[in-house]
Amino acid sequence: MTTFYSDIARFPVSVDCVIFGINEGDLSVLLTKRAFEPEKGRWSLMGGFVAPDEGVDQAAKRVLHDLTGLTDIYMQQVGTFGSLDRDPGERVVSVAYCALINVDQTDDSNLRSHNAVWTPLSAMPRLGFDHEEMVSRALQMVKMKFSFEPVAFKLLPQFFTMTSLQQLYETVQGNSIDKRNFRKRALENPCIEKTDLIDKTSSRRGAALFRYNATNFNPDTFRL
């Protein structure tokens, strides 16, 4: 390859992943306790450097995959953080990504070997670098999308009850929602399908299980 650019600075480029999941009913983020300098011993997001033979988005998927074992995960760029002093080790430009995953599908032993822990948003420790800013920006982005895009289902198992879906919306949006209004709105979306399955774990009566069907998703009418 011919190189046209000379005399210009080059920087390490990293990706940092804000990974959201519902753990024990709480909206949580995967955090790791750093095993290396800089910021050794502090909690931080899972990240990694972009390699010469991979795109930046690709690097984010690799980091997520190494940590969780998951592939084909929806990831969204949150933003790029490029202040001079954001990394005390060296000047690094970092691209933050946000992922929404179903906690049940993660490989627990893998998480343990990376010192990764699901941490409820309500009990977040201080994070190293500018990772708190990344988390809050990612959260804000998720909140915005929740009403107009079917992102909630990425956090839930394939089959879920209306109550669990509603609780998820209440958690993320931080308010309480009227049950009847919520169910009415939900069922207006053809992509939310009732199945014949019944969940008996949460009540004596049993609750119908629903499923998200992407085939019936209509981006113009979806609303929740």
Place this chain on the structure above:
Amino acid sequence: MTTFYSDIARFPVSVDCVIFGINEGDLSVLLTKRAFEPEKGRWSLMGGFVAPDEGVDQAAKRVLHDLTGLTDIYMQQVGTFGSLDRDPGERVVSVAYCALINVDQTDDSNLRSHNAVWTPLSAMPRLGFDHEEMVSRALQMVKMKFSFEPVAFKLLPQFFTMTSLQQLYETVQGNSIDKRNFRKRALENPCIEKTDLIDKTSSRRGAALFRYNATNFNPDTFRL
């Protein structure tokens, strides 16, 4: 400074600016004809490389300032483009920014010396690199913000008529708006203030000039 990271790749990081303005009534973008390889002779966004002693956001402001002479300009990150092959010259990671400026305030001679031209969105040529994607993403972002944030005023002169404000909204949103409804909504926002000034250039009767007053801006109620 101690360096903790070794054996990792380093890349040139660039910024590219999608600069919107209203030129002769058209929503336009500042494009330049590239004077250097790669992609010499093609139209592209104005960009530059991030220097070792400046933050990424700072670099974007510098590029904008060099081109337009403007300072203190609202710039918003659009996203980071990091595909392997996005730049034929060398692998470059680029952060796209979006700026909204008032065309009247730009230094025309400066623009000329940079081969920069205001180009209506309706007559965009093909752009080099992945700049078309950057423009469309930036435009989408502006459209989203237009209703809920007072960004329109960044494109207009300090004093403006209701009609010009409405035309701007119609242009950006791509629809036509009822005059009475628009004016009613506009005046519900205390940050839009009527002045005693009258513009006689656009009609025999003369139109009242309004002003955006940031002091009275309320982020929770603003709507247009």
Place this chain on the structure above:
DNA sequence: TCAAAAGTGTTCAGGGTACACCCATGG
């Protein structure tokens, strides 16, 4: 006097919100 843009209220419908009771079942 006429052309051209400025300015001004009301009506109606649809969507969103508030609200309370019966059902099914396991223990």
Place this chain on the structure above:
DNA sequence: CCATGGGTGTACCCTGAACACTTTTGA
């Protein structure tokens, strides 16, 4: 039989959309 969560319909209000005529003044 009772405690627990599941499931259902209606009334009202308010916001957003549709709609037409008068005013001013320079040429």
